[in-house]
Amino acid sequence: MTCWLLKTEPDAFSLEDLRRRGEEPWDGIRNYQARNFLRSMMPGESIFIYHSRTSVPGIVGTACIASPARPDPTQFDPTSRYFDPASTRQAPRWDLVDVSYAGTFLEPVPLEILRKMEAFQDSLLIRKGNRLSVLPVTDAQWSAVMQRTRLV
DNA sequence: GCCAACGTTGGC
């Protein structure tokens, strides 16, 4: 049972948006390493939701994987900003998973704090220039974050 | 809004 971290820009789609909708197809992932992580996700696994490109970037709550990976329909849609003309229905290049809301932290755990936590010292998340938006989370990282916060 | 860091593309 692996845990995961998904980044999102709250201006585009926030944890609050996910809470309102309950469940959402996590589309638009266009990075091979991230896609490979999506493909190894199993329904029921836990997710940290991370807000990037915001005044205080950090982990703001939790979600759950609600479906196995399947082809991301936006890659075939010429009107989508995620359209990929090089992808075919016979061999889809990009996948998504459905994500369901779990909980919102009373206190988000900011990147500034994560950087100082022992469990995150080897994590891609705190590496300068890291752009990966789908990352595995270790058990130690999961508990370290959960110990610092409370769910609403 | 700026810009460093990164992944991808395409000419050669």
Place this chain on the structure above:
DNA sequence: GCCAACGTTGGC
């Protein structure tokens, strides 16, 4: 197969 150019990410 190299690598410059380009587009995007994300902290600040």
